[in-house]
Amino acid sequence: MKKKTTIYDIAKALNITVSTVSRALSGFPAISDTTRKAVVEMAKKLNYSPNKLASALKSGKTHIIGVIVPSVQAHFFASIIHCIEDGLKDSGYRVIIYQSNESVENEINGVRTLLEAQVDGIMASMSLETKNISHFSEIIKQNKPLILFDRVNTDLKVPTITLDDFKAGYIATKHLIDQGYQKIAFVTTVHQIKIFNDRLEGYKAALTDHGFPVVEDHIIFGGLSIKDGRFGAGKLMRSSNKPDAIIAGDDFTALGVIKKLKEIDETPPKIGVIGFANEAFSAYITPNLSTIDQHASQMGQECAKMFLKMINQESPYANMEHIVLDPGVVERDSTNKKVAIKTEA
Amino acid sequence: MKKKTTIYDIAKALNITVSTVSRALSGFPAISDTTRKAVVEMAKKLNYSPNKLASALKSGKTHIIGVIVPSVQAHFFASIIHCIEDGLKDSGYRVIIYQSNESVENEINGVRTLLEAQVDGIMASMSLETKNISHFSEIIKQNKPLILFDRVNTDLKVPTITLDDFKAGYIATKHLIDQGYQKIAFVTTVHQIKIFNDRLEGYKAALTDHGFPVVEDHIIFGGLSIKDGRFGAGKLMRSSNKPDAIIAGDDFTALGVIKKLKEIDETPPKIGVIGFANEAFSAYITPNLSTIDQHASQMGQECAKMFLKMINQESPYANMEHIVLDPGVVERDSTNKKVAIKTEA
DNA sequence: CTGAAAGCGCTAACAA
């Protein structure tokens, strides 16, 4: 059992040639039923397992597609991956995952590794650090499908699947205004990635549309994490112009914000808090967290569909599409002033 | 840019042979500095990217190792993977992840896919459904390293890295007893995987050692999920012999238990609740959840170390080790009766 | 220090 059986072993055992074996195994039509059966049986008997490397080398197709995400620990990305796998498995494509851990260096490495592994295409959501995008251009140069989702960069001329993030920022803000909050702050992050800018613009637009001023001190730029949330909330609540509601860049950051607010006895919804992403835990923390649903499953499905379309075209980048999904507010207690009144009574 | 540059292109451009190029690129010692430099430069100029498929086919080593886990959404598994990657990257090994989603069918598929992709080894934590283990035997037959971690099956003669799960069950129970709880129930799952049995045995032993009876009705066998937790807690609290504390098979299940208890106004620590795994959210739910720390990072490191050891031996399965890690209790509010008293005062 | 050539396991013309 030391060395693997190959189609040569099968051929030899059956006294036929490798081409016949190859054809029998790959369902080639012009093969007699007898031969096919004999081959399949012998393959099983010899415990044959095909070497995909060899066939990929020959055919130029690995049927593997690479997905690069910042981290699989975010429920949002995990769900997307799941849906991509789901949408692709019927077509015989497998997914391999590469985590950038929010570092460009890892991201570059990821692209290289996947390309060297000869994947048939790549889907990616960029790391927060990513500014230079030349590593992605390499994929395009090789004329392999690249699809960017959620965290995209518009300088890259590739199909994208995103949320309407301007609208997401807008409705998050509007939701708070509708709940009666008046001084709304925003803890977010700064970089090249479109979605965070769009959300910020949506936030500003909503404020303006409803007659509220945009206060520079109410916008905190940092990272996105529980720690950053705590820090941002602390800074805001120590300032002379304290907000009465905080929008957090994602649910983890919102969690940090809530932690901090609880410590200083400003537990939401006293101070309103809303996040982005609808993480698994968001419904279970106290108070449970209002958030913006980013439709992970739909996004994953669209990625899969888009990939299949690209791979089946002569040129993958013809008829490029940019799909934009509609965000929704998930209203929970952290922005529900009525709960606060009830609790205080 | 349509077709990729190969070492042949480099060789032609430099008027040397492919063997020289290959050697120059792979850091072979007996190569003149001049040639090496020229090759490297030309490689960059021609935008060369090696085809790992070809080199793997030739050398029989892909330097890729496959990790099969039930789901990356569990913080525990995500952390382990992270640490495996970390411990392996210096040796040039890359990790690809395959999720079984707790289904044997996917698991079998995963093993096959990884084997066909010619990975150099596999690490796996079994799905809850897995009973038959022949798909894993296949890896051993091919004489490739297989390491089982956390959810192992002792019928497979391979190295394992586990927690001392008997002890885990024991200390979880003892912790509750120490806190003053007297009627301790256990919501868990039933199957072939060793750890869940061990935990149950530890639970029983702790009860017995401290003079408490083992009550059959206090042991609920179901799945592990938020839903199963709700269901288990409901069943327990409706019974005539209500427990005053519940051990849940994992933190997700514990979350469901807490949800249910809150609804029927038995919010922990009134009824004590403890989970397993120390998920990211556990510290943030209310009341925050006591749990058993499974030392994910240590487990990941040991996996990496073990793999390196196996791959460097003549025969991977010589000197097999079974590493057992020590669990620890993370004490939080959900089992802290003093908090309850304070709150009620 | 470099070249020639065989071959990893499989596919796919082209023949028969």
Place this chain on the structure above:
DNA sequence: TTGTTAGCGCTTTCAG
């Protein structure tokens, strides 16, 4: 319907 044969891109003896 099956066989022959030439590679896919790379590594690696064996010569020189």
